[in-house]
Amino acid sequence: MTSNTLPTTDELRARARTSLGAIGVTVPEGGDFHARTPVTGEDLFGLKASGAADAEAAIGAAHTAFLTWRTTPAPRRGELVRRLGELLREHKSDLADLVTIEAGKIRSEALGEVQEMIDICDFAVGLSRQLYGRTIASERPGHRLAETWHPLGVVGVVSAFNFPAAVWSWNTAVALACGDTVVWKPSELTPLISLACDHLLARAADDVGAPRDVHRLLLGDRAVGEQLVDDPRVALVSATGSTRMGREVGPRVAARFGRSLLELGGNNAAIVAPSADLDLAVQGIVFAAAGTAGQRCTTLRRLIVHRDVAEPLVERLTSAYRKLPIGDPFDENTLVGPLISTAALETMNSALTRVQAQGGKILAGGNRRLAEAAPQAAYTEPVLVRVDEQNEVVREETFAPILYVLTYDTLEEAIALHNDVPQGLSSSIFTRDQQEAEIFLSAAGSDCGIANVNIGTSGAEIGGAFGGEKETGGGRESGSDAWKAYMRSATNTINYSSELSLAQNVSFL
Ligand code: UN1
Numbered sequence: 001m002t003s004n005t006l007p008t009t010d011e012l013r014a015r016a017r018t019s020l021g022a023i024g025v026t027v028p029e030g031g032d033f034h035a036r037t038p039v040t041g042e043d044l045f046g047l048k049a050s051g052a053a054d055a056e057a058a059i060g061a062a063h064t065a066f067l068t069w070r071t072t073p074a075p076r077r078g079e080l081v082r083r084l085g086e087l088l089r090e091h092k093s094d095l096a097d098l099v100t101i102e103a104g105k106i107r108s109e110a111l112g113e114v115q116e117m118i119d120i121c122d123f124a125v126g127l128s129r130q131l132y133g134r135t136i137a138s139e140r141p142g143h144r145l146a147e148t149w150h151p152l153g154v155v156g157v158v159s160a161f162n163f164p165a166a167v168w169s170w171n172t173a174v175a176l177a178c179g180d181t182v183v184w185k186p187s188e189l190t191p192l193i194s195l196a197c198d199h200l201l202a203r204a205a206d207d208v209g210a211p212r213d214v215h216r217l218l219l220g221d222r223a224v225g226e227q228l229v230d231d232p233r234v235a236l237v238s239a240t241g242s243t244r245m246g247r248e249v250g251p252r253v254a255a256r257f258g259r260s261l262l263e264l265g266g267n268n269a270a271i272v273a274p275s276a277d278l279d280l281a282v283q284g285i286v287f288a289a290a291g292t293a294g295q296r297c298t299t300l301r302r303l304i305v306h307r308d309v310a311e312p313l314v315e316r317l318t319s320a321y322r323k324l325p326i327g328d329p330f331d332e333n334t335l336v337g338p339l340i341s342t343a344a345l346e347t348m349n350s351a352l353t354r355v356q357a358q359g360g361k362i363l364a365g366g367n368r369r370l371a372e373a374a375p376q377a378a379y380t381e382p383v384l385v386r387v388d389e390q391n392e393v394v395r396e397e398t399f400a401p402i403l404y405v406l407t408y409d410t411l412e413e414a415i416a417l418h419n420d421v422p423q424g425l426s427s428s429i430f431t432r433d434q435q436e437a438e439i440f441l442s443a444a445g446s447d448c449g450i451a452n453v454n455i456g457t458s459g460a461e462i463g464g465a466f467g468g469e470k471e472t473g474g475g476r477e478s479g480s481d482a483w484k485a486y487m488r489s490a491t492n493t494i495n496y497s498s499e500l501s502l503a504q505n506v507s508f509l
Helices: 009-023 052-069 074-090 092-103 107-127 166-177 191-208 222-230 243-255 278-294 307-322 342-357 411-419 434-441 482-486
Strands: 033-037 042-047 143-151 154-158 181-185 215-217 234-240 259-263 268-272 300-306 361-364 383-386 402-408 426-430 450-453 487-495
Touching (some): 009 033, 009 042, 074 166, 074 191, 154 166, 166 181, 166 191, 166 234, 166 482, 234 482, 268 278, 278 300, 278 307, 278 402, 278 426, 300 307, 300 411, 342 383, 402 411, 411 434, 482 487
Parallel strands (some): 154 234, 234 259, 268 426
Antiparallel strands (some): 143 487
């Protein structure tokens, strides 16, 4: 199914202007930087890019703001985040419009992205009263040993196109509550939603009397990102993107002893065991694999199915894939919007060509859609591919809706296949066998940062820590105690006796 009509670029431009206007942003005129939409694949506005001098000034301003922000009581810092959350609620629909226009997400997922932002603000407001350190029993009489958490500094946030606003909010809401300030370099593909977020935060700062420079936005290219990576005033670089990007960022930040928090590629798999509820599994699999047109870090890319249920499962999936409505992401019936660019479509097609050359068989999907209506856009049917082995194409992350189907005989074999990829973000098992589920979640099971049972790999709630192992980078963002990456701890020994006693019974003088 395809909805054959798409909005025109003029209509999208007008809609973007309306949403930005409602939020209070006037589109800055310029020409060296373009906002575009994957809905038609065409340019929307010429903008002005930030250059090296802007980045230098932004880092300096954020650093100066940090010096006062760090001593503002944490619950008062939380008030800024609460106000931001209120503004996000008020502009939920406008922000979702911008997410759809720039990232191509269907309406319900775009609204979900904004909801994720609202949720993390609520979380961070609570966190602003819960930045707990521990008191530790001292080995010495008349001594107290304690741990104190302090703000870290300027956080450089580098974000990707696919969660253009939510990933910023995970970092920013938590960083601000922790007493840090933020300089944000969003994806070059999503400047409008970035302008909107930055503006709402500036409004929130004005409303609560916080310094505006707690947050600065840089609409620039790679060079601006590199400045954040190399500047010693940027205490933490939190970067979301490809493993290739992380391989550059990690060592460069480490070389100056800065901290990095990396959220890189995933190659997420689900195991479908013989006892699985197949109706539930099909729904979970199709959302995780075809949702967001396969462009989440948590997208399901590999399905490891027990041989006994492979045939009925593949049959159901094939029929579900054939019915997926693809097209205009603003159309309420659409489930699969465009890929971000024709370059992404080429990467997808090249992976399909290579996997077929290695014996992979396409079971459903793979045709381009709407090429006549929008030659510069990239609409495609999500693809199901049967493979006999986990070859090098399957082991790569292709950021597109391709689901590779493998079969297994024993759970041990399934877990081995599952873990035998370089990435380690998200994973799941569909089973009604508790023992199998527990083995999958155990130390000898999934090696990912996220491991689920009877739910797909994508769509995590903000309350848990988000991130993964191996080439995914090891970072944790969002909920749980991920906040600790945004603060530094100090261990304090306080002697309230009148004698000096040395640890480990050392005697001196
Ligand atoms: C990402 O794709 O970078 O768990 C983030 C999920 C979303 C976040 C994905 N909450 O799929």
